[in-house]
Amino acid sequence: MKEEVAIFVYGAEQICASCVGMPSSKETFEWLDAAITRKYPNQPFTIQYIDIFNPPEEKKHQIFASRVIEEDLFYPVVTIGEEIVGEGNPKLKDIYKEMEKYGYEEVSIK
Template identity: 40%
Template sequence: MTKVSVVIYGAETVCASCVNAPSARNTYDWLQTLLPKKYPELDFKFTYIDIDRDTENLTDHDDQFIEQIKNDELFYPLVTMNDEYVADGYVQLKPLKRYMSEQFGVTDTTN
């Protein structure tokens, strides 16, 4: 079974550019429920990182993504899979499904 590490970076306050989008925590909860149902052949591990509070035990990838968010190069919530950028800001299903198909060769089983 292919392992997929999903990391959602966010903060308590809603991103200024994403006012009408779900919060980072809501995005984390949504993906944690959605992805295993749509892709049962993958072994998902989910992590939420608060960019303002979680500062210990971060990888270099984590630090780089957090720096890009703080420099307004990326928006939160930011979603990565296996340390690769997937989506940021207003995270939607269609780009996620495309990424899953391209990177892992899987299709949505719930269409």
């Protein structure tokens, strides 16, 4: 593995108007954490949930949270590095593809 990936899931408690019927942002965050951990065991990464209406004090998160709101992005919005890799109903395939750019490799369990 080349570089440990930091994944951010930007969302809110209230489901976005265009995402009714989909899991909440926090449920998506928990699902992604479990799925990525299973796909890439023993390959460290961090995943953090960011509430877009109450982001942490770190400036980059405040700026991106404002962008999600101002641009009416479908949340949750999933980022890796500076890339948006999922929006609304993120696809694992897209997230895995981005992680593999950083050297993550699927581990087969037999």
